[in-house]
Amino acid sequence: MSEPRINGLRSVELGVHDLQKSAEFYRNVWALEDVSGEGDTLHLRGTSRDHHVLTLRERPRAGLLGVHFSAPDRAAIDGLHGKAKAMGMKLSGPAGELEKSAGGGYGFRVSTPEGHPIVISADVADHGSAIDDKTRPTKLTHVVLNSADIENQTKFFLDVLGFKWADSTMMMDFVRCCSDHHSIALARGKGPSLNHMAYEMPDIDGLMRGAGRVRKSGYEIMWGVGRHGPGSNVFSYFVEPNGFVTEYTTEVEQVDDSYVAHDADWWKAQNVFPCRWQMAGAPSEFARKAMGGDLVEEENLRCEQVMARALGR
Template identity: 40%
Template sequence: MNLRSIELALPGAAEAHRWMIDVWGAADGGHIGDTWYLRGSGTFPYLVAISENAEQFVRSTTFVCSPERLQGVARAAEARGLNAAPCVSSDPGGGTGIVVELAEGELLRFLTGATEVAPIDTHAKASRKVMPVKLTHVVFNSADAEASGDLAEAVLDFRVSDRTKGMVFVRCNTSHHSTAFARAGFSSLNHVAFEMDDLDAVMRGIGNMRDHGFTPAWGPGRHGPGDNVYAYYIAPFGPVIEYSTAVEKVAEDYAAGAPDDWTWPEKRIDQWGVSDKDLAGLRVAEEAFRFRREWTPAPLNLPVGA
C-alpha cells in the first residue's frame, strides 16, 4: 500500500493551484470541472486535488493498494461499524475502492486499479527545477491520538512505528510513517509533507521559497522519529505544507519507541537544533482544515468495484 494524494476543498482553488506551481514547485496535473490537480516528478497522476468551495475542508486522503488489501480494509471497517462506502474515482488515474471514515472524522480513500503516468525528468538541465517527487506523509490532528493509532492498526492494517509526546507515527509500508496522529486535542489536518529528491533539493526549495518572500514556519531541521529532514511553511491559502526527504525505512519487526525514547536537550525540538518554530502561526493553520463527508455510508459486504 502507498500514500498517493490528498483532496482539499477551499475558496480560490485556481489561485491556490497556480501558487503551488509557481512558488512551491509542483507540476500542473490539469483540471476537471472545478477541481485542479497538482503532480510531482514521480509516477502518480496527482498528489493534491483542490476543489472550489465556499468553505475549506479535507475531502479525503487517498492510498493505492492491492485488491486483497482493499478487501481486508473493507471487512475490518464493516466489522467495526465505521462509516464507509464503495467508490469509483473520477480523478486522474481512476480506480475503484472504498472511502472509510475513522472515529474522529478522518476520511481515507483506498483505491485499486488506479493508473500511473510517466515521471518528469527534473535533472535534464544543469539548473535543476525545484519539484517534489510525491507525498511522503499526511498528518492529522487528533483528540485521542492513541485511539486513532489503535484503530489504524485494527482496521487499516497499518503499524504504529513510534510514539512521542506530540504524535503517534503510523506506517502502511516500509516507510517509517505515511501518516501520524498529533496529540492536539481536536481533529483536523495537521500538515501535508512532500518528498524531495534529497537534502540538496530541500535546501534549494527553501532558497526558492525565500526568493518568493516566504520563510519557514519551522526548519530546516531533522526529526527524530523517521530521521527525515524538513522545512514547514504555511501556504497562503491555509494548510501547513512541508518539504521533506529521506524518511527512514524500517523492517517488519521494528520496535515502536515510546515518548521517553525521543527527548531533546533543553530548548531543542529536533536533532539539529538550528531553527525556531512559529508555534502560534502553525497552530492556527493546523486548525483550518477539518473533515467533511460528502458521500453516503453504504454496506461494504459486496465485492468492491462489482
C-alpha cells in the same frame, strides 16, 4: 491468508476558497504540475510516476476532503472494505469505480472514528515516466492529522487499515504502511483537522533549492530547516494561501519489520526535540497556531463575513 492492508500514501485532497489562486501557488511556488481537472477541481502531480499527489476542489469552506492511500489490488480493496464494515466504521458506500480524471481505479471512502476522510484505492493509472528535477517534490511522504482522541485514531489505522506502529512522542503517534518511517502521524489537538502535509524532495540540496524558490516567492519558512527525531527527516515548513501548513522534507528514515518502535518516555530521554541538529528552535506560537488548523478556520470565518457583507446580511 494474510490480512488485507494498505501499502502506500497516494495523495491529499483539499477544499480551497479560490481554485485559481491555490493552483498558482502549487504550480509556480510549490512546483507541482497539472495533470487533469474539470469544473471546480484540479489534480497535480510531483515528479514520480504517481498520477497525482494533490487534488484541489473549490469549496465555500477550506478543509481536508481526503487522505488517499493505495492498496495492492482489488481483492485487497474488497477485504479492507469488508473489514471496515464489520468493525462498524462509517463508509460512504460499497467499493466501486473511481473518478476517471483522478486516474480511475477501484476503491472506497471511510471515516476515521473522529471523522477524518480516508480514501483507499487500487489500479489507479500512473505516468509512463518520472520527471528528473531535484528541486521539485517527488511524492507525498506523510500527512499529520490533529486529534482529540489519539488512542482511538491510532487503533483505527492499526486494526482496520493494517498500519504498523512506528513510534510515539508526547505530542504524536507515528504509524507506517510502507518503508517510510511514517505515512501518518496523529497529533494531540482540539479535534479533527489537518496539521500538515509533507512532500518529499530528492535530497537536501533539492530541499534547500526548493525552499529558496518558495521564499523568493514571498513565503517565509515557518519552522526549520532542521532534522526531526522520529523519522530523522529534514524539514522546512510553510503556510500556503488557504492557511494549510505544507512541508518540504527529505531523507525520511527507511524501516522494515525489524524496526523497534519506541514510546514517548524513550524519545524524551533522547533529547532530540525540537531538532536533532539543535539548529531549528521550537515551533513559534504562529507555527503552532497554523498546525492546529486555526489559520484555516480564521480564513473560513473571514470569507463567510465577506460573503455576508456582499449579500447585505
